[in-house]
Amino acid sequence: MSETVLELRNVTRAFELSQGAFRRAAKLTAVADVSLKVGRGEVFALVGESGSGKTTLAKMLLGLLPPTSGEILVDGMPISPKDRVAVSRRVQPIFQDPYSSLNPRKSVAQLIALPLIVHGVGDRTTRRAQVLAMLDRVGLSPRHYDAYPGQLSGGQRQRVAIARALILKPEVVICDEPTSALDVSVQAQILNLLLELKRELGLTYFFISHNLAVVEHLADRVAVMYLGRFVEERTRAGLFASPRHPYTRVLLESVLTPDPDLGVPDTRIGTAAGMPASELGCPFEPRCPSAAEVCRTTVPMVRTLPDGWTTCHLIEEEAAIVP
Amino acid sequence: MPLLEVENLVVDLPVSSGTLHAVNGISFNLERGETLAIVGESGSGKSMTSLAVMNLLPKRANRRANRLVFDGIDLANAPNARMRTLRGSRLAMIFQEPMTSLNPSYTIGNQLTEALRCHRSVPIASARDRAVQLLEKVGIPGAARRLGQYPHQLSGGLRQRVMIAMALMCGPDLIIADEPTTALDVTIQAQILHLLADLKREFGMAMILISHDLGVVARVADKVAVMYAGQVVESGAARSLFGTPRHPYTRGLLNCIPVPGRTTPGAPLGAIPGQLPSLIGPQRGCAFRERCAFAAPECAGDIAFITAEPGHDVRCVRLGALGMAA
């Protein structure tokens, strides 16, 4: 793998949930013991169902939320929310909703220039030139310079969000469902733009999406998250050709391609949605179509695979291919 | 006789700068047990079409149709009381925005059982049983416990599923589902679409499915109508339409989405440049012509439907020139 630009070491994040004045607060572990490395220039995709902890992980990568335990490193240097401003030079976000992530009272120029001002980059004249160049880069015209978000379409707003994320020339862009709120025609434009910018600027993407066809289109590596844990991490080609973890398999079976000869698959795991993870065994056991006795009693360890790893009792370890 | 006949449906909305033509003369028929999917980008008039059938349009809206007939009942002239009885018993709707049809001050159990008991005299216990059964079918675990909860105590995804269960309580003849699974995880989405397909098979329920997800549409629909700027630009059996999409807009839409095995990872996706035209003021010619790569002067004139294959109609004057005519 290329040089590591982003690394997580055993990162856990728990939330206290208040249960009223007289009861002890309950603890919810949104991210549990996650470790990962992202190489420079890679697209690392994260998939998993709603509530599995994807956004919580993204917020920690952005320095917006401290981990309860574990370490996050950017370029080998540990980050902490204390140096949020320093982190933001290197790691920038693009969020799902271009409607709520842009302040409606700021003009496009103000929105895009804000990171430059916060970091004291350049003066009025150079900032103006930079913003205009960035508008052009993301496919907006100079006439959008003084526009307000309310005057833009959803796709144009997402272009503004991308321009704002890229103006400081970050190394890593965290994309949390960047196209989920958009029409397919606009989604295609934004995905094309993201891929083009990545090639030109050598960006690294941490890409969260529930659209597996989109993930297959642009990811290099994919991690599958289930109730706060990674259950499988593979190369794109490996994961989509031969998913190993039972949850990954159900996820891929549920993808509906536009093929009228295939009906809707009956995956049969949904009825247990929202079931608590089993305490002793594999977190997926209560819903797993292939669960065995050992799955109820013992937490599965990591199984190494030629192009990654998974955590399931029923998967045989395979030697990693040493490059 | 079809279960639902819609002929030349028009929905106009007065706005400050004139009249907005949200639905501009669309026609379709639906048989018992049949699923029609309506696809098209945001603002193309999908929700307005379904609200027009249910007579739930915004007050200012002006609805007209040559025919709007459900099982022999003229919906265009049905009194409000008649419509209220039909809705919730024989006609049901799953709204795009889940909170619009859940009342925040009643429990889920109350609302589900009332949905049935308003229209049928069934004992409360059997209404409860049906509620629990449907909640389980839409993938809500511990359904019996959920009956005592209020809408605000549920996540968005759970609320969406409660709404789907509620629409199914009376066993409707026709259900209109407006983006029923957009906010849900793919695993739950598959499960709910599976349930709807079962109901269609078992009870002959007809469905109008509104979605912008071409994958969902292809897998669920018997026939498909592609909407653009308030009009249907192409319609036909799902197999025919997805097998040989003919209208430049339909083909453009299908080229926009990455399809595993068909598109090359990382390669640029097809794109439709530009935006939906303004729907305010008189509309003439092909509404897609500003964005269409094949547009010619005749596209500004009147455009009629051309039958490309039996049951597969396309609204484009250039089909012959594109080698796409029958």
Ligand SMILES: Nc1ncnc2c1ncn2[C@@H]1O[C@H](COP(=O)(O)OP(=O)(O)OP(=O)(O)O)[C@@H](O)[C@H]1O
């Ligand atoms: N500030 C918070 N306080 C308490 N619980 C929280 C907080 N933020 C997130 N959670 C909980 O942590 C879990 C993970 O949430 P998160 O938003 O990371 O999920 P997600 O994978 O991004 O889901 P989605 O796909 O719906 O966006 C959820 O159970 C959520 O309710």
Ligand SMILES: Nc1ncnc2c1ncn2[C@@H]1O[C@H](COP(=O)(O)OP(=O)(O)OP(=O)(O)O)[C@@H](O)[C@H]1O
């Ligand atoms: N209450 C309203 N007053 C005025 N115009 C409206 C109103 N509601 C919708 N419109 C307009 O009517 C047109 C059709 O809207 P409609 O909601 O039917 O679109 P849609 O196809 O359902 O889109 P989406 O995929 O975003 O739900 C749009 O141009 C929209 O802006």
Ligand code: SF4
């Ligand atoms: S009628 Fe003309 S503009 Fe419209 S889709 Fe056909 S070729 Fe394109």
Ligand SMILES: [Mg+2]
């Ligand atoms: Mg999230």
Ligand SMILES: [Mg+2]
């Ligand atoms: Mg709508």
